[in-house]
Amino acid sequence: xxxxxxxxxxxxxxxxxxxxxxxxxxxxxxxxxxxxxxxxxxxxxxxxxxxxxxxxxxxxxxxxxxxxxxxxxxxxxxxxxxxxxxxxxxxxxxxxxxxxxxxxxxxxxxxxxxxxxxxxxxxxxxxxxxxxxxxxxxxxxxxxxxxxxxxxxxxxxxxxxxxxxxxxxxxxxxxxxxxxxxxxxxxxxxxxxxxxxxxxxxxxxxxxxxxxxxxxxxxxxxxxxxxxxxxxxxxxxxxxxxxxxxxxxxxxxxxxxxxxxxxxxxxxxxxxxxxxxxxxxxxxxxxxxxxxxxxxxxxxxxxx
Amino acid sequence: xxxxxxxxxxxxxxxxxxxxxxxxxxxxxxxxxxxxxxxxxxxxxxxxxxxxxxxxxxxxxxxxxxxxxxxxxxxxxxxxxxxxxxxxxxxxxxxxxxxxxxxxxxxxxxxxxxxxxxxxxxxxxxxxxxxxxxxxxxxxxxxxxxxxxxxxxxxxxxxxxxxxxxxxxxxxxxxxxxxxxxxxxxxxxxxxxxxxxxxxxxxxxxxxxxxxxxxxxxxxxxxxxxxxxxxxxxxxxxxxxxxxxxxxxxxxxxxxxxxxxxxxxxxxxxxxxxx
Numbered sequence: 201x202x203x204x205x206x207x208x209x210x211x212x213x214x215x216x217x218x219x220x221x222x223x224x225x226x227x228x229x230x231x232x233x234x235x236x237x238x239x240x241x242x243x244x245x246x247x248x249x250x251x252x253x254x255x256x257x258x259x260x261x262x263x264x265x266x267x268x269x270x271x272x273x274x275x276x277x278x279x280x281x282x283x284x285x286x287x288x289x290x291x292x293x294x295x296x297x298x299x300x301x302x303x304x305x306x307x308x309x310x311x312x313x314x315x316x317x318x319x320x321x322x323x324x325x326x327x328x329x330x331x332x333x334x335x336x337x338x339x340x341x342x343x344x345x346x347x348x349x350x351x352x353x354x355x356x357x358x359x360x361x362x363x364x365x366x367x368x369x370x371x372x373x374x375x376x377x378x379x380x381x382x383x384x385x386x387x388x389x390x391x392x393x394x395x396x397x398x399x400x401x402x403x404x405x406x407x408x409x410x411x412x413x414x415x416x417x418x419x420x421x422x423x424x425x426x427x428x429x430x431x432x433x434x435x436x437x438x439x440x441x442x443x444x445x446x447x448x449x450x451x452x453x454x455x456x457x458x459x460x461x462x463x464x465x466x467x468x469x470x471x472x473x474x475x476x477x478x479x480x481x482x483x484x485x486x487x488x489x490x491x492x493x494x495x496x497x498x499x500x501x502x503x504x
Numbered sequence: 505x506x507x508x509x510x511x512x513x514x515x516x517x518x519x520x521x522x523x524x525x526x527x528x529x530x531x532x533x534x535x536x537x538x539x540x541x542x543x544x545x546x547x548x549x550x551x552x553x554x555x556x557x558x559x560x561x562x563x564x565x566x567x568x569x570x571x572x573x574x575x576x577x578x579x580x581x582x583x584x585x586x587x588x589x590x591x592x593x594x595x596x597x598x599x600x601x602x603x604x605x606x607x608x609x610x611x612x613x614x615x616x617x618x619x620x621x622x623x624x625x626x627x628x629x630x631x632x633x634x635x636x637x638x639x640x641x642x643x644x645x646x647x648x649x650x651x652x653x654x655x656x657x658x659x660x661x662x663x664x665x666x667x668x669x670x671x672x673x674x675x676x677x678x679x680x681x682x683x684x685x686x687x688x689x690x691x692x693x694x695x696x697x698x699x700x701x702x703x704x705x706x707x708x709x710x711x712x713x714x715x716x717x718x719x720x721x722x723x724x725x726x727x728x729x730x731x732x733x734x735x736x737x738x739x740x741x742x743x744x745x746x747x748x749x750x751x752x753x754x755x756x757x758x759x760x761x762x763x764x765x766x767x768x769x770x771x772x773x774x775x776x777x778x779x
Contacts (some may be wrong), residue, residue, distance in 0.1 A: 402591040405561060409579045410608050410659075420604060424595040 321380025329388035337396020358383030395429025515566035545716030584656035
């Protein structure tokens with residue numbers, strides 16, 4: 201015990217040699233001569249350390265994942281090793297935008313096609329869902345009328361709507377957009393409506409005392425107060441939409457990352473499927489991060 | 505005496521789950537232009553209810569309230585309210601918070617430069633010209649409350665209604681704002697009704713102190729005239745026999761005549777109304 205504590209106390213006493221060397225000298229020439237000049241100035245240490253602290257653990261986690269993947273696959277088997285996947289990815293991404301007929305296009309086109317469908321379905325859902333949410337939040341009768349219906353339809357898997365879409369639109373592409381629309385509309389309605397009912401009474405009292413017009417109430421009080429809730433709804437929606445598009449495209453076919461996965465499964469190019477999983481994950485992450493950024497831009501500090 | 509506000513037999517009954525709850529009854533009060541009055545009483549005595557009636561935020565269930573001989577049927581720009589928790593919109597700067605009120609009241613008659621000028625004048629009146637571009641979360645509680653006062657004053661109201669405006673502030677900030685408020689009221693000649701818990705505040709700021717009996721079914725118990733000359737100075741008043749006499753009268757009303765012995769059933773009832 202005592203020797204251990206002795207050691208502990210002795211540690212800070214010994215002068216840290218790196219710091220002593222790094223002490224700033226007045227003459228730059230002197231530092232050059234003595235070889236004290238580093239690749240970066242000392243001041244950079246101040247921000248490199250926290251950056252390392254933040255990036256090192258995720259990188260380590262990723263390395264461990266790849267390590268496990270490698271250990272599990274290097275004996276052979278149907279799942280390709282990380283190395284094989286990497287080689288396939290290099291070839292794949294060397295030409296992401298080629299077109300060899302309608303069913304053989306680069307991965308870039310496939311991702312863009314999926315994003316286009318999501319944007320379209322999601323955009324229409326926002327156009328319908330956000331005003332609907334405002335109405336539901338503002339008028340109690342409307343919300344009493346529609347809440348049971350929404351509660352009934354919300355837990356239904358969006359894919360169950362796909363046949364309806366196919367039936368109504370007679371074509372695969374609008375049916376996929378329809379499925380995205382249906383799955384992204386609920387979170388937007390629910391969150392917007394909740395935001396409207398949670399506008400603090402104080403702000404509405406201000407509106408009453410100032411006798412603001414309905415338009416001013418909407419633009420100056422209701423909309424800014426609801427915006428954070430709305431953005432939460434949008435974020436949830438876009439996450440679901442990106443989840444659903446892959447499944448919908450597997451069923452509808454055409455160009456799109458979901459169909460591409462299915463196509464590569466038929467071609468038994470498993471490494472491409474793994475690449476697709478990473479691509480889908482990264483695109484989803486980027487979408488989410490963009491909206492988080494947007495949400496942070498529009499959130500206000502709410503202190504009393 | 506010219507009357508700005510007339511309250512005649514006003515009463516307020518709330519419908520609760522346990523049946524009707526009489527918060528206020530038989531309130532009779534007149535306000536002359538330029539007068540400052542305080543409403544004081546224990547919590548739950550309906551001070552804020554009465555203020556909301558004057559503001560027009562709620563309508564009385566009995567009796568009538570008149571402003572300039574016209575019945576109060578809702579809020580109006582001649583009756584500006586300063587809320588207890590300032591109620592500034594957090595997504596607008598101090599300037600824009602005030603501009604919103606200025607634009608509403610004067611937007612029809614005046615052009616933008618004049619509206620801007622009015623807003624800046626209101627900020628200047630409360631000594632916050634430097635905080636024009638700041639957001640409410642960037643300034644202190646006292647400053648927020650001053651912006652709230654500036655917003656109310658910018659509407660050039662005939663009467664300023666204040667619901668415990670300084671209740672959430674520390675004692676020093678509160679004293680500062682009280683002095684500032686007295687200066688502003690003297691400069692603008694506005695009428696003021698203030699709800700307060702603070703005996704010193706009531707005596708310092710008011711021409712009359714309206715003391716309310718305990719709820720439920722609260723009403724006006726006594727009205728005390730404060731015959732102190734203006735401008736009033738808090739340091740000089742601390743040793744003034746008349747000032748101390750007024751304090752003593754309010755304290756005796758609150759702690760002898762209307763001692764708060766709140767039993768449990770009353771408290772539950774009150775909470776049911778508030779909640």
